[in-house]
Amino acid sequence: MPTRTSLVLSIFFFKLPAYALVGLASAAFLVVLRRRLRQRSLRNISGPSNPSFVWEGHWRYMFNPYAYMFYEGLYRTHGKVARVYGFFGDIQLVVSDPKACNNIIVKDQAIFEETEVFRFTSFKIHRIHPLILSPIQGAHHRRQRRLLNPVFNVNHMRYLTPIFYGVTRQLRDKFRLIVENGPQEINVADWTGRIGLELIGQAGFGYSFGTLESRNDEFCRVLKEWVPALASLGVYRNLFPYVYKIFHPKILKIVGRMLPWPGLNHLMDLAGAMNAQARGVYETKKRLLESGDDATAKQVGEGKDLISLLMRASVAVSEDDRLSEEEVIAQIMGFLVAGTDTTSSALSCLLHQLALHPNVQDKLRKELEEACQDNEELTHDQLVSLPFLEAVCRETLRLYPPLPGVMRTARSDAILPLSAPIHDVDGQKIHEVFVPANTDVFVQIHHLNRDPSIWGPDGAEWKPERWLAPLPESVTNANIQGVYANTMTFIGGGRSCIGFKFAQLEMKVVLSQIVPAFRFAPIKAAIIWRFGGISSPSVEGSVHLLPPKLPIMISRV
Numbered sequence: 001m002p003t004r005t006s007l008v009l010s011i012f013f014f015k016l017p018a019y020a021l022v023g024l025a026s027a028a029f030l031v032v033l034r035r036r037l038r039q040r041s042l043r044n045i046s047g048p049s050n051p052s053f054v055w056e057g058h059w060r061y062m063f064n065p066y067a068y069m070f071y072e073g074l075y076r077t078h079g080k081v082a083r084v085y086g087f088f089g090d091i092q093l094v095v096s097d098p099k100a101c102n103n104i105i106v107k108d109q110a111i112f113e114e115t116e117v118f119r120f121t122s123f124k125i126h127r128i129h130p131l132i133l134s135p136i137q138g139a140h141h142r143r144q145r146r147l148l149n150p151v152f153n154v155n156h157m158r159y160l161t162p163i164f165y166g167v168t169r170q171l172r173d174k175f176r177l178i179v180e181n182g183p184q185e186i187n188v189a190d191w192t193g194r195i196g197l198e199l200i201g202q203a204g205f206g207y208s209f210g211t212l213e214s215r216n217d218e219f220c221r222v223l224k225e226w227v228p229a230l231a232s233l234g235v236y237r238n239l240f241p242y243v244y245k246i247f248h249p250k251i252l253k254i255v256g257r258m259l260p261w262p263g264l265n266h267l268m269d270l271a272g273a274m275n276a277q278a279r280g281v282y283e284t285k286k287r288l289l290e291s292g293d294d295a296t297a298k299q300v301g302e303g304k305d306l307i308s309l310l311m312r313a314s315v316a317v318s319e320d321d322r323l324s325e326e327e328v329i330a331q332i333m334g335f336l337v338a339g340t341d342t343t344s345s346a347l348s349c350l351l352h353q354l355a356l357h358p359n360v361q362d363k364l365r366k367e368l369e370e371a372c373q374d375n376e377e378l379t380h381d382q383l384v385s386l387p388f389l390e391a392v393c394r395e396t397l398r399l400y401p402p403l404p405g406v407m408r409t410a411r412s413d414a415i416l417p418l419s420a421p422i423h424d425v426d427g428q429k430i431h432e433v434f435v436p437a438n439t440d441v442f443v444q445i446h447h448l449n450r451d452p453s454i455w456g457p458d459g460a461e462w463k464p465e466r467w468l469a470p471l472p473e474s475v476t477n478a479n480i481q482g483v484y485a486n487t488m489t490f491i492g493g494g495r496s497c498i499g500f501k502f503a504q505l506e507m508k509v510v511l512s513q514i515v516p517a518f519r520f521a522p523i524k525a526a527i528i529w530r531f532g533g534i535s536s537p538s539v540e541g542s543v544h545l546l547p548p549k550l551p552i553m554i555s556r557v
């Protein structure tokens with residue numbers, strides 16, 4: 001006969017945990033079943049079969065540096081709305097139909113919100129405060145945008161222009177030294193990474209990272225590795241929202257460190273480095289602002305940088321609207337993540353195209369030389385009025401969007417109208433797609449921006465001249481509601497890129513200084529532009545994708 005104590009012990013140690021496990025498993029099964037039943041209408045959408053039901057579906061192909069091949073195949077075989085599989089057979093949609101994309105990003109933005117996976121993996125991993133780029137939604141997000149908008153307006157861009165020139169002069173001097181004794185091969189991706197960080201440092205935070213003086217190379221690497229490191233977690237990122245809801249972040253941090261999972265450990269190291277850097281910038285700024293106007297005037301950027309403005313503006317508003325210390329640090333981190341690698345990728349790509357198209361390069365050089373006859377450094381207004389410079393930037397950002405896609409989740413049932421009907425798996429025409437609540441959708445900016453039915457049969461070619469004539473009617477008719485040049489490169493709606501004018505100005509200042517001074521030519525090896533999270537170049541056949549490599553010959557003009 002079992003004693004009373006052994007009975008209690010067996011219930012406590014064996015039966016209760018077993019019941020709890022069975023309970024949890026049954027609850028998870030019911031959740032999955034309910035979702036599958038609700039998603040059954042999506043099975044009619046054309047798409048590849050599920051390579052692994054239980055675990056990762058297509059995520060292995062969608063989030064790796066070779067993802068561009070998968071998306072290309074998907075687009076060619078299944079068209080502008082394709083069904084793919086995620087975690088435990090979850091159905092997701094990859095969309096590049098213009099009307100459907102407008103609905104997701106603008107018209108129904110209240111329904112299609114940032115995915116939980118993005119919110120949790122990106123920022124909670126290091127327990128940083130919610131920031132504009134991440135979990136915050138609704139009123140909280142609008143409040144932060146309200147505070148940030150003025151620091152990104154055109155007037156402020158005029159103030160920032162001289163800061164951009166200061167940094168770019170440093171780059172030009174470096175290039176001059178490199179080509180002193182004749183043409184040289186340089187890794188453009190490395191240099192654009194350095195200048196991208198220094199520009200955001202000085203103009204964004206009034207802080208020099210010293211990347212053009214060969215200081216802080218390590219931090220450039222951290223930023224370049226962040227998005228690929230996130231993508232490398234693959235489908236396992238789906239677990240994060242659940243574990244974060246159940247366990248305390250401190251426990252997760254300790255457990256995360258102990259897990260034999262190099263990808264996660266690496267991501268935590270990167271997040272730690274970014275957090276420390278962002279805190280360092282904040283502390284420096286705070287000290288300077290507290291020491292008064294004289295000290296601020298002497299710092300890099302003379303206190304006109306975005307974060308100084310934000311901190312001052314934040315003091316001036318009511319207590320409820322004020323950004324807390326953690327929120328400002330979060331903004332710094334957000335700008336670092338959102339504004340460095342993206343601009344670096346765009347600039348690299350533009351210089352690559354100029355190297356491949358010497359005629360375009362000459363034409364751009366001529367326009368810049370003529371404009372700079374009286375003054376080597378053009379004002380903001382002069383820069384934005386140069387038609388060919390504008391055309392070259394637009395064409396690059398259209399054809400090679402640094403962020404090739406964004407992800408959203410339908411918070412409630414939604415209907416996606418289509419600009420042209422698609423055929424379901426039975427060959428029936430569909431004019432709209434019913435999207436059940438909790439379905440993830442990927443807006444495929446890369447394919448939308450080069451769609452031949454919008455941009456014409458040469459939509460996939462780099463032709464800056466297309467912007468010098470009126471655009472075809474098909475572009476106007478597509479009515480793309482992105483904030484930039486009939487494209488979704490910076491998306492649209494309430495979550496559009498707040499830094500899109502900043503990014504364009506960076507690109508234009510850099511080009512205005514280096515194109516008249518140097519000639520860029522391709523090397524023999526082919527360059528491949530890969531994307532998983534962010535577009536980045538590498539030499540064809542190269543196994544090492546990080547750091548990105550874009551070798552180009554540079555010589556004096």
Ligand code: HEM
Pocket residue numbers: 132133134145200204334335338339340342343346401402403406407488489490491494495496497498499500502503
């Ligand atoms: C060529 C360069 C850039 C590109 C292509 C780009 C693209 C984008 C895209 C597509 C988004 C939306 C992401 C999503 O919703 O999932 C975004 C958001 C954002 N970007 Fe950019 N970006 C660029 C440069 C910058 C710069 C230079 C800054 C800051 C100085 C910046 C700050 C932000 C912020 C703060 C958000 C979040 C906005 C919000 O959630 O309200 N970006 N960007």
